Amino acid sequence: MSAPDRERRAVNQVAVAFGVSALASLGLAAVYWQGGQNQVEGVLLAIALGGLGYGFVVVARRLLPQGPYTEERDVLPSSEGQVAAFETDLERGEGWLARRGFLLKMLGVAAGALGVAALFPLRSLGPNPGNSLRRTKWRRGSLVVDEQGEPVRVRTLEVGGVLTVFPEGHLEREDSQTLLIRISDENVVTRKGREDWAPEGYVAYSKVCTHAGCPVGLYQQDVKRLLCPCHQSSFDAVEGARPMFGPATRSLPQLPLMVDDNGLLRAQDDYDEPIGPGFWDRGR
Amino acid sequence: MIIQRVARWIDNRLGASRAARTTLNKVFPDHWSFMLGEVALYCFVILVLTGVYLTFFFTPGTKEVVYHGSYAPLDGVKMSQAYESVLRISFDVRAGLVMRQIHHWAALMFVAAVIAHLMRIFFTGAFRRPREINWMIGVTLLILAIANGFTGYSLPDDQLSGTGLRIAYSVVLSVPVAGVWTAFLIFGGEFPGNEVLTRFFVIHILIIPVAIAVLLGAHLAILVRQKHTQFPGRGRANTNVVGARLWPTFMAKTLGLFFLTFAVLAALGGLAQINPVWIWGPFEPAAVSAGSQPDWYVGWLEGSLRLFPAWETRLFGFEIPNPFYSGVVIPGITFMLLYAWAFLEARVTKDYEEHHLLDRPRDRPVRTSIGVAALTFYVILFAAGGNDVLAARFDISVNLITWVFRIFLLVLPPLTALLTYRLCRELQARDHEKPRPTAVLERTQSGGYVEVEEPAGAPRA
Numbered sequence: 001m002s003a004p005d006r007e008r009r010a011v012n013q014v015a016v017a018f019g020v021s022a023l024a025s026l027g028l029a030a031v032y033w034q035g036g037q038n039q040v041e042g043v044l045l046a047i048a049l050g051g052l053g054y055g056f057v058v059v060a061r062r063l064l065p066q067g068p069y070t071e072e073r074d075v076l077p078s079s080e081g082q083v084a085a086f087e088t089d090l091e092r093g094e095g096w097l098a099r100r101g102f103l104l105k106m107l108g109v110a111a112g113a114l115g116v117a118a119l120f121p122l123r124s125l126g127p128n129p130g131n132s133l134r135r136t137k138w139r140r141g142s143l144v145v146d147e148q149g150e151p152v153r154v155r156t157l158e159v160g161g162v163l164t165v166f167p168e169g170h171l172e173r174e175d176s177q178t179l180l181i182r183i184s185d186e187n188v189v190t191r192k193g194r195e196d197w198a199p200e201g202y203v204a205y206s207k208v209c210t211h212a213g214c215p216v217g218l219y220q221q222d223v224k225r226l227l228c229p230c231h232q233s234s235f236d237a238v239e240g241a242r243p244m245f246g247p248a249t250r251s252l253p254q255l256p257l258m259v260d261d262n263g264l265l266r267a268q269d270d271y272d273e274p275i276g277p278g279f280w281d282r283g284r
Numbered sequence: 285m286i287i288q289r290v291a292r293w294i295d296n297r298l299g300a301s302r303a304a305r306t307t308l309n310k311v312f313p314d315h316w317s318f319m320l321g322e323v324a325l326y327c328f329v330i331l332v333l334t335g336v337y338l339t340f341f342f343t344p345g346t347k348e349v350v351y352h353g354s355y356a357p358l359d360g361v362k363m364s365q366a367y368e369s370v371l372r373i374s375f376d377v378r379a380g381l382v383m384r385q386i387h388h389w390a391a392l393m394f395v396a397a398v399i400a401h402l403m404r405i406f407f408t409g410a411f412r413r414p415r416e417i418n419w420m421i422g423v424t425l426l427i428l429a430i431a432n433g434f435t436g437y438s439l440p441d442d443q444l445s446g447t448g449l450r451i452a453y454s455v456v457l458s459v460p461v462a463g464v465w466t467a468f469l470i471f472g473g474e475f476p477g478n479e480v481l482t483r484f485f486v487i488h489i490l491i492i493p494v495a496i497a498v499l500l501g502a503h504l505a506i507l508v509r510q511k512h513t514q515f516p517g518r519g520r521a522n523t524n525v526v527g528a529r530l531w532p533t534f535m536a537k538t539l540g541l542f543f544l545t546f547a548v549l550a551a552l553g554g555l556a557q558i559n560p561v562w563i564w565g566p567f568e569p570a571a572v573s574a575g576s577q578p579d580w581y582v583g584w585l586e587g588s589l590r591l592f593p594a595w596e597t598r599l600f601g602f603e604i605p606n607p608f609y610s611g612v613v614i615p616g617i618t619f620m621l622l623y624a625w626a627f628l629e630a631r632v633t634k635d636y637e638e639h640h641l642l643d644r645p646r647d648r649p650v651r652t653s654i655g656v657a658a659l660t661f662y663v664i665l666f667a668a669g670g671n672d673v674l675a676a677r678f679d680i681s682v683n684l685i686t687w688v689f690r691i692f693l694l695v696l697p698p699l700t701a702l703l704t705y706r707l708c709r710e711l712q713a714r715d716h717e718k719p720r721p722t723a724v725l726e727r728t729q730s731g732g733y734v735e736v737e738e739p740a741g742a743p744r745a
Contacts, residue, residue, distance in 0.1 A: 036378040038385070042554010045382070046547045053543030060528075060537035067533070071311040071525045073511055073640060076414050126468040126479075133464065133474065147570070164570050174476055174569035207570060212454040212589060212607050213475070214447060215572045229574040230451065231590045232672055232682045245683050247606050249594045277454035278596060278605030279464050 010062035014055045021051025133282075134274045136206075137176040138255060142167035144180065144204070144265040152265045154200050157182040162219045164207060167267065175275060177207040177215060178255055180265075181237055183224055190254060191240040197256040202265060204255035205241045208276040209233060211248040226252070250278070312534045313514035313527035317404045319541055324397035326545045327390050328496060334387040335489065341377050343369040344439065344485035346478050355562055363566035366441040366481050370561055386553030391436060393549065395429045395581040402426060406625070406655050408642040410513045412635070416626040418506045421499050423622045428496050430581050435488040437579055440559070441481060446567030447576050450475060451589070455611035460604050476569060516641045518724070525640075575673050580666075587668035588614045591690050618662075646715075649708035657701035664693050 024047035031040050078086075097104055144152045145168045152165060163180045170176050184201035197203070205226070207215050214230035219237070225244065226235040233246030241252035253275050256268035274282050295301045312318070345365030351358050353368070354375045363371075373380035402422060405411050411419035434452070438445045453475045456467040472479025511525050520526045528534045552558075565571075578586050592610035596603060621628075629651065630636055645652040667674070668689040675682040725733045 032379055038381045039554050041379060041382040042385070042550050042552075046551035046554065048547075049543045049550055050547035053540045053545075053547055056536045056540030056543060060533055060540060064533040064536055065529075067311075067528050068314075068519070068526045069309075069311050069529050070519065071309070071511070073523050073525065076510065076638070122469060125470070126465075126472050126477075129464045129468045129474075172569060175474065177570040212451045212611075214450055215570050217572050218574065229572050229672065230447065230576060231586075232686065233594075243594060246686070247589060247592050247594055247610065249596045249606050277457055277607065278603050279457045280460050280602055280604075281464075282603055282605075283598065283601045 007063065010058055014058050014063070017051045017055035017058070019051075021048045021055070024048035024051065133276070133279060136270055136275060137167045137170040137173050138178075138267045138270045139167070140267070140269045142267040144168075144178075144257070144267065145171070147171065152180065154202075154259055154263045154265070156265075157202070159183070159185050159201060160221045164215075165204070175208065178204050179207045179216060179219070179226065179252075180204050181219060181226075183237055188238070190238065194240070194254060194256070196258070197254060197268070199257055199259045202257055203237060204257050204267075205235070205237070205252040206255070206271060206275040207252075209248060210243075210250040210252060210275075210277060211246070213277045216252065307508075308529070308531035310508065310530040310534075311512075311525045311527045312530065313512050313525060315515060317408075318512070320397055320401040320404055322538055322541055323545050324394060324401055325500065326542045327394035327397055327549075328500065329542070330390045330546055330549055331387060331394060332493065334383045334390065335493075337383045338373060338380075338387060339489055341369060341373045341380060342366070342439070342485075344481045346441070346476075346481050358562060358565075361566065364441045364481070366439060367561065367566045370440040370442070374562065382550075382553050384553075385556075385558050386549050387436075388558045389552040389556070390549050391433050392558075392580060393545075395426075395433055398422075398426050398429050399581075402622075403655070403659075407645040407652060408513070408515075409639065409648060409651065410642055411626040411629075412639040413630065414510055414638055415506075415513075418503055418510075419626045420623055421503050421506070423619060425496060425499055425503065426622075427619060428492050428499070432488055432492040432496070433579055433581055435484040435492065437559075437582075438484050439481065439488060440561045441567050442561035443564040443567055443571060443573065444559075444561075444576055446476070446569070447572055448578055448582070449480065450569075451607075451611075455589075455607045458605040458608035459612060460602075460608065463608075476567075511640070513640050513642050515644070520641065522638070522640050575676070577670060577673065583669035584662045584665040585611060585615060585669075587665035587671075587689075590671055591665065591668045591686065591693060593690070646708040646711040649705045649712075652708055653701040653704040656704040657697035660697045660700040661693065664689060664696060668693075 024044045028041060028044040028048060031037060031044060077083075144165045146152060146156075146163055146165055149168070149171055151168070152163065157163060157180070159182050161182050165178050165180045166173060167176055181203050182201050183198075183203055186201055187196070188198040188201050188203055189195050190198060190203060205216075207217070209216050209228040209230065211228065211231055211233050214228050216226050216228045216233075216235065218227040218229055219225075220227060224237045226237055226241060228234070228246070228248070231247050233248030234244045235241040235248070235252055236244050240254055243249060243251060253271040253273050255271055258266050258268050260266050291301070291304075343365045347365050348362050349365055349368050351361050351363055351368055351371065353359075353371050355371055358371065370384075373384055375381070405419065405422065434448070438449050438452075453467055453471060456470060457463045459466060468474070470480070470483070471477030472483070512527070514520050514525060514527070517526075528537070564573075577583070588610040589607060592606060592614075594606065595609065596606045598604075643651075645655075668686070671685045671689060672682055674680075675685050725735055727733055
C-alpha cells in the first residue's frame with residue numbers, strides 16, 4: 001500500500017471509530033431515558049469511550065508526525081554564581097536573625113505553645129477509654145438471652161449445640177457477644193478454679209477473637225474446637241478456649257454461668273479479664 | 285482563528301506564550317512501560333468523576349433505619365443510613381450501580397497501576413539522582429491510594445467492610461503506649477463507634493483526594509522540570525530526550541489511553557459485578573462469614589496477619605500484642621525501605637551521578653534480584669491472605685496451608701533472587717554473544733557518510 005492509501009485508510013478508521021462512539025452515546029442516553037440497565041449502560045459507555053480511545057490512538061500513530069524529535073536537557077543545578085548570589089540574599093535575613101537571637105527564641109516559644117494548644121481539640125474526637133475495654137455489659141445475675149432477646153433455658157440446646165448470646169437488654173452489643181456451647185449434659189470443668197462455671201455442660205466464651213477482634217463464629221462439633229473465620233485461629237472449647245493454632249496468643253475469656261431456680265441461664269459475673277484483642281496496658 | 289485570539293488575549297495579560305510553546309514542544313519518549321503511570325493518573329481522574337456522582341447520593345450516617353426500598357430480600361431489615369443509601373444507589377438511582385461499580389473497579393486498577401509504575405521505576409533505576417524526590421512522592425501516593433481504597437471500602441457499612449474495620453481497629457489498638465487512645469480518637473469510642481463512618485467519609489472524599497491531587501501535581505511538575513528518562517539507544521544520551529512532541533502527537537496518544545482506560549473500566553463496571561453489598565447484608569457485630577476477603581491491595585496485610593506466628597511480648601505487665609508485628613511493623617518496614625531505597629542504593633553503589641538513561645533490569649542483576657525477592661515475599665503474603673479460600677478449594681487443611689506459606693515466605697524469596705541473578709547473567713552473556721556492529725554509518729542529505737556513535741547503554745559487566 002502506498003503512503004496516501006495508508007493515510008486514507010487511517011482517516012476512515014478514525015471516522016468510523018468516532019461515529020460508532022457517537023452512536024453508542026446516543027444509545028446510552030436512550031437507555032438511561034428508558035429506565036436504565038446496568039449491563040447495557042456499561043457496555044455502551046465502554047463502546048463510546050473505546051471508540052474515542054481507538055480513534056485517538058490511530059490518529060497518534062498513523063496521522064501525526066512521529067519524529068523522533070530530540071530535546072536537549074538543561075543542566076539542573078544552578079551555576080555557582082547564582083547559588084552564591086542566592087546565599088548572599090538569604091544572609092540578609094539570617095544576619096538579622098543571628099543578631100536578634102533572643103527574639104528568635106521567644107518566637108520558638110510562642111510557636112511551640114500555639115502548636116501544643118492546637119493539639120488539644122484532638123481530644124474532642126473521642127471519649128476517655130477509661131476502663132471501657134475492661135468491662136462488658138455482663139453483670140452478676142445477667143440473664144442470658146439469644147439474638148432475638150429470648151432467655152436461654154437449660155433445655156434450649158442439645159449437646160453439641162451453639163448459640164450467640166447477649167446479656168439481657170444489650171442485644172447486638174459488640175463487646176458482650178458471647179458464644180454459648182453445650183459440650184456435655186453435665187457440669188464441665190474447663191480449667192482449675194472454674195469448677196462451677198459450666199453448669200449442665202453449658203460453656204460460654206467471649207465471641208470476640210483475642211487476635212484481631214473478629215467474631216469467633218465457627219464451631220467444629222466433632223473436635224470441639226472454635227475457629228475464627230478471619231485469620232483462622234482455633235481454640236479448644238473443652239480446655240478453656242486455649243489457642244490451638246493460628247496467630248491468637250490468648251484463650252478466649254470464659255463467662256461464669258449459673259442456672260437459676262426457673263431453669264434459666266444467668267451470668268455469675270462479668271468476665272474476669274478484658275475481652276478481645278490485646279492492648280498495651282491490658283495486664284495492668 | 286478564535287484559538288489564536290484567545291491565546292493572544294491571555295498572553296497580553298500573562299505573557300504565557302514562551303512557556304506554553306516550551307510545553308507544546310516537550311518531548312515524550314516512547315515505551316509501553318511509560319504508560320503505566322499515565323494509567324494510574326487516569327484512574328484517579330475517573331475515580332474523582334464517578335466519586336463526585338456517588339457523593340450526591342451517599343449518606344455517611346450510622347443511625348438505624350428500616351429498609352423499604354426496591355430490593356425485596358432486605359425489606360424490613362434494620363440497617364444504617366449508610367448501608368441504605370448504598371442500596372438506593374445500587375437499585376433506585378438510575379445509572380447509580382454502573383457508577384458505583386466503575387468507581388470500585390477504578391480503585392482496584394488505580395492501586396494496581398501505581399504498583400506497576402513503581403515496579404517499572406524500580407527495575408529500570410529511574411529513581412536515581414536527580415529523581416529521588418519524585419520517588420518519595422510516588423511512594424507517598426501509593427500509601428494514599430491504599431488508604432483511600434480502604435476508607436472507601438469501609439463506607440457502605442456492610443458485613444464485609446465492618447469486618448475489615450474491626451481488624452483495623454484491633455491493629456490500631458495494638459500500638460504500644462498510644463494504641464488505645466488513638467483507636468478511641470479515630471473511632472470516636474470503643475468499636476464499632478458512632479463516628480467512624482462520618483470521619484472515614486470526610487477522609488475518603490476530601491482529605492486524601494486533595495492530598496493525592498496536590499502530590500500528583502508536584503509529581504508531574506517535577507517530571508516536567510527534570511524531563512523524562514529514556515532507554516538507551518541510537519541518538520539517545522544522558523543529555524537529551526528523544527521521542528514524540530506533546531503537541532499534537534503525544535496529546536492524541538495519551539487522550540487515546542485515557543479513553544481506553546475509561547472504556548475498560550466502564551465495561552468492567554457494567555459486566556463484572558463487584559462488591560454486591562446487598563448479598564453481604566448490613567453490618568452486625570456478632571456476625572462474620574467464612575471466606576471474608578478484602579480488596580486485593582489489602583491482601584498482603586491480611587496474609588501477614590494470618591501467617592504471623594502466635595507471638596506477643598509481655599514485659600512488666602505491659603504487652604505488645606501480636607497484630608502490632610504483623611499489622612504495623614511489617615507494613616512499616618515495607619514503606620520505610622521503599623522510601624529509603626533511592627538513597628540506600630546510591631550509598632552502596634557509590635553512584636551519586638545524574639542518570640537520565642534507564643538500566644535494563646538484566647544489566648543490574650543485584651537490584652533486579654532484590655526486587656524479585658521482595659515481590660515474591662509480598663505475593664506469598666497476598667496468597668496467604670486467602671489461605672481459607674485455598675484450603676476449601678483444594679480440600680486441604682488450613683493449618684497445613686498456613687505452615688506451607690510460612691515456610692515459603694522464608695525460603696522462596698532467596699531462591700527467586702538467586703534464580704533471577706542467574707537469569708540476568710545468562711541474558712547478559714547472550715547480549716555479548718550477538719554480533720554487534722563495530723560502527724554505524726549514516727548517509728547525510730548531501731550524500732556523504734558519517735559515523736554514528738552509540739552514545740550509551742553498553743551493557744555493564
